[in-house]
Amino acid sequence: MTDRISEPLAVGDVVADQTYWITREHLVRYAGASGDFNPIHWNDRVAEAVGLPGVLAHGMLTMALAGRLLTDWTGDPAAVIEYGVRFARPVVVPDDDTGIAVRVAASVTAVRDDGVVALEINVRAGEQKVLTQARALARPPAADGPVESDA
Amino acid sequence: MPIAPSVVGWTYPAQPYEVSREKVREFAEAIGDPNPVYVETSAARERGHTDVVAPPTFAMIPVMRGVDMLMDDLGVEFARVVHVDQRFTYARAIAVGDRLETTTTLDQVRQVAGNDLLTIRSDVRDDRGEGVCESLATLLVRPEDEGEPGD
Numbered sequence: 001m002t003d004r005i006s007e008p009l010a011v012g013d014v015v016a017d018q019t020y021w022i023t024r025e026h027l028v029r030y031a032g033a034s035g036d037f038n039p040i041h042w043n044d045r046v047a048e049a050v051g052l053p054g055v056l057a058h059g060m061l062t063m064a065l066a067g068r069l070l071t072d073w074t075g076d077p078a079a080v081i082e083y084g085v086r087f088a089r090p091v092v093v094p095d096d097d098t099g100i101a102v103r104v105a106a107s108v109t110a111v112r113d114d115g116v117v118a119l120e121i122n123v124r125a126g127e128q129k130v131l132t133q134a135r136a137l138a139r140p141p142a143a144d145g146p147v148e149s150d151a
Numbered sequence: 152m153p154i155a156p157s158v159v160g161w162t163y164p165a166q167p168y169e170v171s172r173e174k175v176r177e178f179a180e181a182i183g184d185p186n187p188v189y190v191e192t193s194a195a196r197e198r199g200h201t202d203v204v205a206p207p208t209f210a211m212i213p214v215m216r217g218v219d220m221l222m223d224d225l226g227v228e229f230a231r232v233v234h235v236d237q238r239f240t241y242a243r244a245i246a247v248g249d250r251l252e253t254t255t256t257l258d259q260v261r262q263v264a265g266n267d268l269l270t271i272r273s274d275v276r277d278d279r280g281e282g283v284c285e286s287l288a289t290l291l292v293r294p295e296d297e298g299e300p301g302d
Contacts, residue, residue: 082240
């Protein structure tokens with residue numbers, strides 16, 4: 001169901017832009033799925049005792065959401081060759097039903113001769129950048145990449 | 152007490168991790184990712200995989216096995232640890248049925264403003280010895296005598 005026009009990708013193109021919501025329920029689920037039971041991700045008492053502004057999202061959960069943006073774009077996790085982030089600011093998750101919005105946008109910083117695309121990923125909670133130096137190398141979806149005919 | 156520089160170079164024997172279908176499903180659900188390649192064999196096959204594959208940051212699960220051992224040996228509790236940055240380089244996607252072997256090495260220890268900054272490298276291979284993924288993590292460890300006790 002792709003109606004993407006197969007124009008070549010150019011530096012500066014925003015290939016994906018999405019907002020994800022993180023609630024306390026997500027933190028509990030992520031803790032169980034990942035095996036990261038650090039109490040600062042679910043226990044207000046502990047978070048406060050160690051001087052944090054509140055219960056924080058796992059950095060790896062925020063990284064996973066930004067990663068999801070990449071794999072939504074490529075369609076295939078195997079198309080992601082390299083992916084790295086710096087956890088610049090904590091994402092404080094309130095104890096309510098709404099949670100906190102994390103906005104993720106990926107833009108092209110380079111297109112290599114072999115078709116691999118370098119991406120810069122902008123990850124914000126409100127006005128704050130929560131991940132910095134978020135970068136990936138990925139093979140673009142077929143419609144965006146060079147057509148490979150002879151292998 | 153800061154972490155002694157003599158621990159730099161510590162390497163742990165490869166830790167096994169077998170990737171199960173249900174863990175991959177649970178992880179994909181926890182990050183809210185509905186991509187069928189994480190749950191349906193047929194969808195994964197359409198992408199050229201032999202079976203269901205895992206989201207890119209699933210790699211942190213086998214990686215944590217070795218990191219946990221290292222932290223245990225250094226006497227570091229997780230409430231003192233802050234994940235500073237994380238990078239993965241993928242040779243291929245992790246797939247259901249993979250019997251992964253992860254070798255963990257403490258590459259570097261630096262003291263910054265009274266904290267220890269650890270660079271930890273994890274080499275994730277399959278049971279044929281083929282590289283699957285490399286992880287490079289920086290963890291900040293706060294000194295144990297600072298602040299109130301966490302629990």
